[in-house]
Amino acid sequence: xxxxxxxxxxxxxxxxxxxxxxxxxxxxxxxxxxxxxxxxxxxxxxxxxxxxxxxxxxxxxxxxxxxxxxxxxxxxxxxxxxxxxxxxxxxxxxxxxxxxxxxxxxxxxxxxx
Amino acid sequence: xxxxxxxxxxxxxxxxxxxxxxxxxxxxxxxxxxxxxxxxxxxxxxxxxxxxxxxxxxxxxxxxxxxxxxxxxxxxxxxxxxxxxxxxxxxxxxxxxxxxxxxxxxxxxxxxx
Numbered sequence: 278x279x280x281x282x283x284x285x286x287x288x289x290x291x292x293x294x295x296x297x298x299x300x301x302x303x304x305x306x307x308x309x310x311x312x313x314x315x316x317x318x319x320x321x322x323x324x325x326x327x328x329x330x331x332x333x334x335x336x337x338x339x340x341x342x343x344x345x346x347x348x349x350x351x352x353x354x355x356x357x358x359x360x361x362x363x364x365x366x367x368x369x370x371x372x373x374x375x376x377x378x379x380x381x382x383x384x385x386x387x388x389x390x
Numbered sequence: 391x392x393x394x395x396x397x398x399x400x401x402x403x404x405x406x407x408x409x410x411x412x413x414x415x416x417x418x419x420x421x422x423x424x425x426x427x428x429x430x431x432x433x434x435x436x437x438x439x440x441x442x443x444x445x446x447x448x449x450x451x452x453x454x455x456x457x458x459x460x461x462x463x464x465x466x467x468x469x470x471x472x473x474x475x476x477x478x479x480x481x482x483x484x485x486x487x488x489x490x491x492x493x494x495x496x497x498x499x500x501x502x503x
Contacts, residue, residue: 286430309490320394320480320494321433328489367432371490376446378490380432 279304279370283381291389296340296355298384300368303349310351311369312342315383321367327351338362363388392417394495396481401500403475411466411498413481420485422464423492426450427478436479439464468500476502 284299302308309328313321325336332344338361342353351368368381394415403409415422421440425433435448439458453472458464468475478499482492 281432311490318399318497318499320396320482320496321492322494323491326489326491369490373489376435376438376448378435378492382430382432 279308279372279377279379281368281370281379281381283366283368283384285384286382287385287387289387289389290358292360293357296353296358296362296386298353298366298368298386300342300351300353300381301349302351302368302370304370304372306372309371309373310342310344311371311378312336312340312351312353313367313369313380315365315367317364324353324366358386358388360388360390362386394481394483394493396479396495396498399496399498401498403500403502405502406470408470409468409475409500411468411479411481411500413464413466413495415462415464415481415483415493415495417483417485417493418461419483419493420461421483422458423482423484424448424454424456424464424466425480425482427480427497433480436466475500 280303282301311326312324315321325334327344335341340355365383365385367383371378397412423438424436437456439445455467480497481495
């Protein structure tokens with residue numbers, strides 16, 4: 278069984294500041310890891326995914342995440358926040374089956390002017 | 391453009407009524423999924439289908455039913471047996487069953503009055 282913990286249900290940053298959204302996972306097998314973004318009243322969109330290739334994964338809109346096996350973490354970062362980044366972000370883990378995809382409870386990102 | 395279309399976007403129903411949510415995809419994906427989203431709880435899997443004429447229960451299937459008569463269509467019925475049906479419902483599809491890379495529709499918000 279696997280689980281995902283997203284630390285901080287709400288995160289606020291100033292425009293231009295670093296964005297750091299935290300995700301820790303547990304998995305009994307090497308995991309596939311994902312970050313999805315959701316804008317209000319819309320579906321989720323894939324930001325990036327880790328599938329055992331490079332540990333530093335680059336995604337869309339300037340986001341990236343680093344897989345750290347020793348820390349069981351997959352934190353999402355962006356060097357400079359933009360107002361359009363305001364959304365809810367979900368970390369997800371899978372052992373390799375979409376049927377077993379487990380989502381975290383989400384982190385709402387607010388970007389302050 | 392290829393994608394997933396959910397309808398209706400907003401739906402109100404009275405207690406005791408069944409309601410069917412539509413999900414259509416033109417991505418030629420074999421696998422389709424229904425998720426329920428509640429505030430602060432992430433996404434929970436209701437049903438999934440890996441191939442036409444076959445579907446499996448997810449983690450919270452009680453009070454819901456589905457069908458998969460065509461590859462592009464995966465409707466969800468919320469029955470009167472579902473005790474707390476007010477939620478945001480998301481349909482998704484994937485090209486490869488063995489990963490968690492999902493493509494989502496824009497969701498249907500059901501409110502029971």
